[in-house]
Amino acid sequence: MSSYYESEDLKKFGGIGQHAKALADEFFKYYGNVTGTDGALTKREKALIALAVSHAQKCPYCIDAYTTQCLETGANPEQMMEAVHVAAVMQAGITLVHSVQMQNHLKKLVL
Amino acid sequence: MSAVIRLKAAPRPSQVDFEEQLRRRGMDLPPLAVDTLQVNITRLCNQVCRHCHVDASPTRTEMLSPEGVAKCLEILERHARIRTLDITGGAPELHPQFEAFVERAVALGKHVMVRHNLTVQLDGHPVTKASKEHLPQFFARHRVEVVSSLPYYQAYFTDAQRGSGVFAKSMQALKRLNAEGYGIEGSGLVLNLVYNPVGPYLPAAQAELEAAYKRELKNKFGLVFNSLYTITNMPINRFKLHLEKSGQHEAYMDKLLAAFNPAAAEGVMCRSLVSVGHDGRLYDCDFNQMLAMDAVDARGKALSIFDFDIDKVLGRPIRFGEHCLGCTAGAGSSCRGATA
Numbered sequence: 305m306s307s308y309y310e311s312e313d314l315k316k317f318g319g320i321g322q323h324a325k326a327l328a329d330e331f332f333k334y335y336g337n338v339t340g341t342d343g344a345l346t347k348r349e350k351a352l353i354a355l356a357v358s359h360a361q362k363c364p365y366c367i368d369a370y371t372t373q374c375l376e377t378g379a380n381p382e383q384m385m386e387a388v389h390v391a392a393v394m395q396a397g398i399t400l401v402h403s404v405q406m407q408n409h410l411k412k413l414v415l
Numbered sequence: 416m417s418a419v420i421r422l423k424a425a426p427r428p429s430q431v432d433f434e435e436q437l438r439r440r441g442m443d444l445p446p447l448a449v450d451t452l453q454v455n456i457t458r459l460c461n462q463v464c465r466h467c468h469v470d471a472s473p474t475r476t477e478m479l480s481p482e483g484v485a486k487c488l489e490i491l492e493r494h495a496r497i498r499t500l501d502i503t504g505g506a507p508e509l510h511p512q513f514e515a516f517v518e519r520a521v522a523l524g525k526h527v528m529v530r531h532n533l534t535v536q537l538d539g540h541p542v543t544k545a546s547k548e549h550l551p552q553f554f555a556r557h558r559v560e561v562v563s564s565l566p567y568y569q570a571y572f573t574d575a576q577r578g579s580g581v582f583a584k585s586m587q588a589l590k591r592l593n594a595e596g597y598g599i600e601g602s603g604l605v606l607n608l609v610y611n612p613v614g615p616y617l618p619a620a621q622a623e624l625e626a627a628y629k630r631e632l633k634n635k636f637g638l639v640f641n642s643l644y645t646i647t648n649m650p651i652n653r654f655k656l657h658l659e660k661s662g663q664h665e666a667y668m669d670k671l672l673a674a675f676n677p678a679a680a681e682g683v684m685c686r687s688l689v690s691v692g693h694d695g696r697l698y699d700c701d702f703n704q705m706l707a708m709d710a711v712d713a714r715g716k717a718l719s720i721f722d723f724d725i726d727k728v729l730g731r732p733i734r735f736g737e738h739c740l741g742c743t744a745g746a747g748s749s750c751r752g753a754t755a
Contacts, residue, residue, distance in 0.1 A: 348619070376618070
């Protein structure tokens with residue numbers, strides 16, 4: 305049985321332009337500009353942010369790609385794990401801050 | 416502009432033809448000089464590193480003979496243009512004539528570099544158990560340039576690659592070198608460190624990594640050094656076996672091929688050095704040496720220190736193989752770090 309998220313499929317990412325090349329070209333140009341260069345943030349800092357987002361979005365392709373990119377930009381496992389904790393705590397915080405909405409509505413409902 | 420996720424896999428023939436990469440770009444890479452004689456005097460080592468292209472270990476026995484050492488010194492004396500002697504191994508300090516070799520080369524006015532693995536200072540000779548604790552003083556007395564591998568400024572990567580406990584011992588050995596003045600500004604005693612990735616990925620930018628090493632080693636251990644050289648892992652011998660066993664060889668070769676950099680190719684070290692094996696044979700580099708790819712003259716005859724002719728060495732066609740992609744990927748890689 306075939307399965308989703310084959311690591312070999314990452315190489316096919318460039319193929320998303322098959323039916324909308326102009327849009328894909330725009331995206332990849334933007335993507336290259338953001339991830340492939342030092343700017344106000346270094347490539348290492350961008351890689352750590354991307355690693356955190358990869359986990360928050362649960363993208364196996366991105367986790368593989370940005371684990372490697374973190375190493376190739378000089379990051380270490382402690383920094384990488386802390387980045388994942390930032391993603392985790394943001395998600396927990398986002399869930400918990402919604403309880404304000406719950407409490408607001410609770411107040412409306414309760415006599 | 417490079418993106419993190421490669422958009423297109425490099426074309427992947429079963430065997431990468433490195434020279435085709437050069438031809439396609441109209442590049443020719445003849446030797447430019449012989450300013451360094453790099454001598455691999457022994458494959459014996461106190462360590463067994465997982466990435467070692469020499470397959471060095473405590474059980475290796477290959478040694479350059481006394482006649483070979485004498486011949487290297489004669490070559491150095493005869494050729495003023497060979498300014499540097501770069502002694503490597505294994506752990507070169509385990510060769511019985513290592514110290515005499517250094518002393519005589521220094522007396523000839525040569526710049527002597529030693530590829531010193533740090534831990535040999537504390538481990539000593541793995542067979543005879545002779546102490547090597549005096550090495551920092553010996554290096555300082557002869558003003559040898561020390562070049563030492565340290566895959567990272569933390570234990571996790573260093574021990575994964577070089578063996579459990581190596582990082583702690585390396586910190587101790589660096590402290591002993593600093594105590595002799597190595598790496599200290601104004602001392603003139605040069606201590607350079609070497610980073611290489613702990614797996615099938617490319618090194619980070621050399622300058623940025625050097626700054627991180629300097630900050631972390633100073634803050635956490637009070638240690639100093641001069642420069643950091645980033646070196647790419649070569650897909651040969653022990654590291655290649657690891658890649659094949661873990662199913663990563665093809666992906667690594669794809670990565671190196673996709674990152675081929677013509678500017679790095681222009682600066683490959685085989686254009687300015689010649690490598691000497693323990694049997695006196697000459698090679699274009701230490702990697703070719705480990706693959707038994709002899710350096711040959713224009714007629715295809717293998718070159719040796721025993722009939723050394725510098726014109727033949729300068730006129731030789733450098734022999735390339737797919738492993739050369741390791742030296743030409745990204746910012747390039749050489750025994751002096753990045754080349755582009």
